[in-house]
Amino acid sequence: MVRVTDLVTFGETMLRLSPPRGERLETTDSLGVQAGGAESNVAVGAARLGADAVWLSRLPDSPLGRRVVGELRSHGVRMGVSWADPETSRLGTYYLEHGGEPRGTNVIYDRADAAITAVTPAELPTGALEAAERFHTTGITPALSDRAAETTTALLRAAGEAGVTRSFDLNYRAKLWDPETARAAYEDLFEHVDTLFVPLRDAREVLGREGGAIDVAHGLASSFDFETVVVTRGTEGAVALRNGAVHEQGVFEADTFDAIGTGDAFVAGYLTKRIDGGSVPDALEWAAATAALKRTVDGDLAVVTPDDVEGVVDGAGGIDR
Numbered sequence: 001m002v003r004v005t006d007l008v009t010f011g012e013t014m015l016r017l018s019p020p021r022g023e024r025l026e027t028t029d030s031l032g033v034q035a036g037g038a039e040s041n042v043a044v045g046a047a048r049l050g051a052d053a054v055w056l057s058r059l060p061d062s063p064l065g066r067r068v069v070g071e072l073r074s075h076g077v078r079m080g081v082s083w084a085d086p087e088t089s090r091l092g093t094y095y096l097e098h099g100g101e102p103r104g105t106n107v108i109y110d111r112a113d114a115a116i117t118a119v120t121p122a123e124l125p126t127g128a129l130e131a132a133e134r135f136h137t138t139g140i141t142p143a144l145s146d147r148a149a150e151t152t153t154a155l156l157r158a159a160g161e162a163g164v165t166r167s168f169d170l171n172y173r174a175k176l177w178d179p180e181t182a183r184a185a186y187e188d189l190f191e192h193v194d195t196l197f198v199p200l201r202d203a204r205e206v207l208g209r210e211g212g213a214i215d216v217a218h219g220l221a222s223s224f225d226f227e228t229v230v231v232t233r234g235t236e237g238a239v240a241l242r243n244g245a246v247h248e249q250g251v252f253e254a255d256t257f258d259a260i261g262t263g264d265a266f267v268a269g270y271l272t273k274r275i276d277g278g279s280v281p282d283a284l285e286w287a288a289a290t291a292a293l294k295r296t297v298d299g300d301l302a303v304v305t306p307d308d309v310e311g312v313v314d315g316a317g318g319i320d321r
Contacts, residue, residue: 011039036300045268047076117145156192217241249284252292265294265302
């Protein structure tokens, strides 16, 4: 089959509502509005780095739903949206209140009964998926509802049957489900995953893995027959295991303006370089550079360019990589 799409992602996107920095939600008289969702964040990052990216989801046919579509399209992402009746569905939102120490950043979700929770495979335009090189989703989506979990499984299975390389970012969210429930759901999905992205913390606390990042990568690859396992470890960088070979990548220094979406930017950089034919070490380098750049940008989205990423990579002298 001739591949006509580089990357297809599937998942929920919400509107992020944020007061100006330093203000509290309970007293602010203005809110900034931006789209945010793990899978659409990856699609935007990949599209901005040159990939042909399609995002699949279900949205209410309302001004808010169209607001999401307009923002994602502005970054070059193609839409594969099922439009729901706005009388019986809604768009999830979340409120982000930035705060320095000791207060910290606070996130409040308002996503119950969002349109995505009733999504079915039959209503999604899956032609792009069947003709894609890669398919990506995360552990957030199956946590939203039984229907969303069933659709996630169905799309992963369909992608595999079409010969599409499938990636999955664990992306555990404690506000959605407990570790035991999440672990059972994740492990049911793993047979349909080729590349796993997982933070070391979540591998330990949710998947019950022990040891360092390399041990965790080997254990997961052995247990679930993943082609590639990428373990991220915060300020200590990332480790990737592929075909028995271990590759390590440090972080690029960055002044952090907004850390939200950093992990999605990492995934976008990695997948884009792999789609472009890059090696795993090259992909890890692009992932780390894209993540560093994202930390300097407000909002969930990695508003970056290939030249930006190349500039970070080329200027990395003296940084542990």
